[in-house]
Every structure is written in C-alpha cells, then in structure tokens.
Amino acid sequence: MPKPKLISFNLCPFVQRSVITMKVKKIDCDVTYIDLANKPEWFLKISPFGKVPVVQIGEDVLFESAVINEYLDETTPPSLHPSTAIEKAKNRAWIEFGSGLIMSMFQWSIAENLERYDKTYQAYLDNLKKLEDQLGDGPYFNGDAFSLVDAAYAPLWQRQAILDDALTGNVLSQFPKIQKWSSHLLQMPEVTQSVIPHFKDVFLAYIRAKDGIMAHHLSAVTA
Ligand SMILES: N[C@@H](CCC(=O)N[C@@H](CS)C(=O)NCC(=O)O)C(=O)O
Structure with a gap:
C-alpha cells in the first residue's frame, strides 16, 4: 500500500x-x-460530503471513518475484527451506533438553550444506557482483544472524560461498564497519542466559542 495521506481537522473524533x-x-x-x-478548494474537489476524514491512497480517495478503518484492517493484518461473520456484523452495527453517540454528544455540547440542552443530554444518556446493557466484562468491547469497535469509541470516551472533569460532571460514572472500558482505552498510548498537543484546552475552547449552555456551565465552574 502506498503511504496514506490523511486529511484531518484537529478536533474531529471521526478522524481520530x-x-x-x-x-x-x-x-x-x-x-x-x-x-x-x-x-480549501482542493479538499472540496476530493471529499464528496465535504467532511473529514479523507484518506488518499495513491490516486484513490476514501471517505467515511468506518470504511477507511475497514480498508486499513483488510490491507494490514492481523485483523482487528472478530473472526465470524455474525460477530463482525454485530461489531459494525455498534460502530455505527457509536457514530450516532458522537453526534449526540456534539449536539448536547453546542445546545443553545436549556430545553435543547436537557433534551440532547437525555437522548445521549438513553443511548449510553443501551450500550452499557450489552457490554461484557471487558477490558475491550469484545473481551480480551482490541478491535475496530474500540478504535471507534475511544475518541468519544476521551471527550466525555474531559467534560466530566471540566464540568465536575458524572456521565461516565453512571455507567460502570462503560467507565471501566473507557479507562482501559484512555491509558493506551495509541489513544493518548492520537490527538494534537493540548487537545483538552483546544477542545474546551471550541465548546466555549460555541457559546451554548455547556459553555456557560464551563465558565461557571472555572470562574
Ligand atoms: N460519518 C462520517 C462523519 C465525519 C464528520 O462528520 N466529520 C466532520 C468533522 S468531525 C466534518 O467533516 N464536518 C464537515 C463540516 O463541518 O462542514 C465519518 O464517520 O467519517
């Protein structure tokens, strides 16, 4: 495989x-x-949705994080998927569920009024509960082996841990299995080194700049 070129945005969980x-x-x-x-114009020409991540492999362009990861997995063994078709299919479904959770968290973090803030937060918690209910003992999503599902959720847990800390909140602690899983992933060097330096500050500054309810909560706890 030619050396991939990844087009990124410094805070994007999907790129991560x-x-x-x-x-x-x-x-x-x-x-x-x-x-x-x-x-940039060159980006709009190659990215069908105008979204990152985009990966260029030679003349070819790939988009959609889950698809990019499948490609990386197929072309660079050993596989990060379970071995049976049924387990692979379930993993793919939970990766898709994780994309929805990332968007839920984003909607919550930028909600511009209290009604929307409460609604998006509750929707996010309801979906976290669905995930919690189907987790095993870990330490990874599938048990002992790291998989593409872990790569898909680690960016979410990293952001949630920052928010829990900054808002003196308790989202992760409401879900013991998710909390255990996320703590395990957030210790991995492949995860800690997958973001820009000073990620936490840049991430919180981004939320503050959105000037929504969460930004006001952040100002209240750091005032
Ligand atoms: N389903 C896509 C989602 C990618 C996505 O939403 N990326 C965001 C940044 S985190 C983006 O590029 N948004 C374009 C925009 O904001 O205009 C994937 O998994 O790759």
Whole structure:
C-alpha cells in the first residue's frame, strides 16, 4: 500500500478513529490539517460530503471513518475484527451506533438553550444506557482483544472524560461498564497519542466559542 495521506481537522473524533487504527497497526501516514470553517478548494474537489476524514491512497480517495478503518484492517493484518461473520456484523452495527453517540454528544455540547440542552443530554444518556446493557466484562468491547469497535469509541470516551472533569460532571460514572472500558482505552498510548498537543484546552475552547449552555456551565465552574 502506498503511504496514506490523511486529511484531518484537529478536533474531529471521526478522524481520530482512523489515527488510532493506524497507530495500532503501525501504519505510517502523512497528515494534513484543514480548517473546516474555511475548506480549501482542493479538499472540496476530493471529499464528496465535504467532511473529514479523507484518506488518499495513491490516486484513490476514501471517505467515511468506518470504511477507511475497514480498508486499513483488510490491507494490514492481523485483523482487528472478530473472526465470524455474525460477530463482525454485530461489531459494525455498534460502530455505527457509536457514530450516532458522537453526534449526540456534539449536539448536547453546542445546545443553545436549556430545553435543547436537557433534551440532547437525555437522548445521549438513553443511548449510553443501551450500550452499557450489552457490554461484557471487558477490558475491550469484545473481551480480551482490541478491535475496530474500540478504535471507534475511544475518541468519544476521551471527550466525555474531559467534560466530566471540566464540568465536575458524572456521565461516565453512571455507567460502570462503560467507565471501566473507557479507562482501559484512555491509558493506551495509541489513544493518548492520537490527538494534537493540548487537545483538552483546544477542545474546551471550541465548546466555549460555541457559546451554548455547556459553555456557560464551563465558565461557571472555572470562574
Ligand atoms: N460519518 C462520517 C462523519 C465525519 C464528520 O462528520 N466529520 C466532520 C468533522 S468531525 C466534518 O467533516 N464536518 C464537515 C463540516 O463541518 O462542514 C465519518 O464517520 O467519517
């Protein structure tokens, strides 16, 4: 495989899924950061949805984090999928569920009024409960082996741990299995090294700049 070129935005959890997968698989890649508020023309030409991540492999362009990770998994063994078709299919479904959870958290973090803040928070918690109810003893999603599901959720847990800390909140502690799983993932160097330096500050500054209810809560606890 030619050296992949990853087009990234410094805070994007979906890009981070692919970065983690590449780190676990020891795939070397070049990263180009773009500003999503000011997308370059060359990016719009190659990205069908105008979204990151995009990975260029030679002349080919891949998009959608789950699809990129499947490609990386198929081309660089050993596989990070379970061996049976039924377990693989279930893993893919939970990866998709994780994409919805990432969007739920985002909606909550930028909610501009209290009604929307409460509604998005409750929707997020309800879905976390569904995930909690089907987790086993860990330490990874599938038990003993790290998989693409872990790569898909680690960015969410990293952001949630930062929010719990900054808001003196308790989201993760409401879900003991998720908490155990997330603590395990957040200790992995492939996860801690998958974000930009000072990620926490840049992430919190981004939420503050959105000026929603969460931004006001952040100001209240740091005042
Ligand atoms: N389903 C996509 C979601 C990617 C996505 O939403 N990326 C965001 C950044 S985190 C994006 O590029 N948004 C474009 C925009 O904000 O205009 C994936 O898994 O790759």
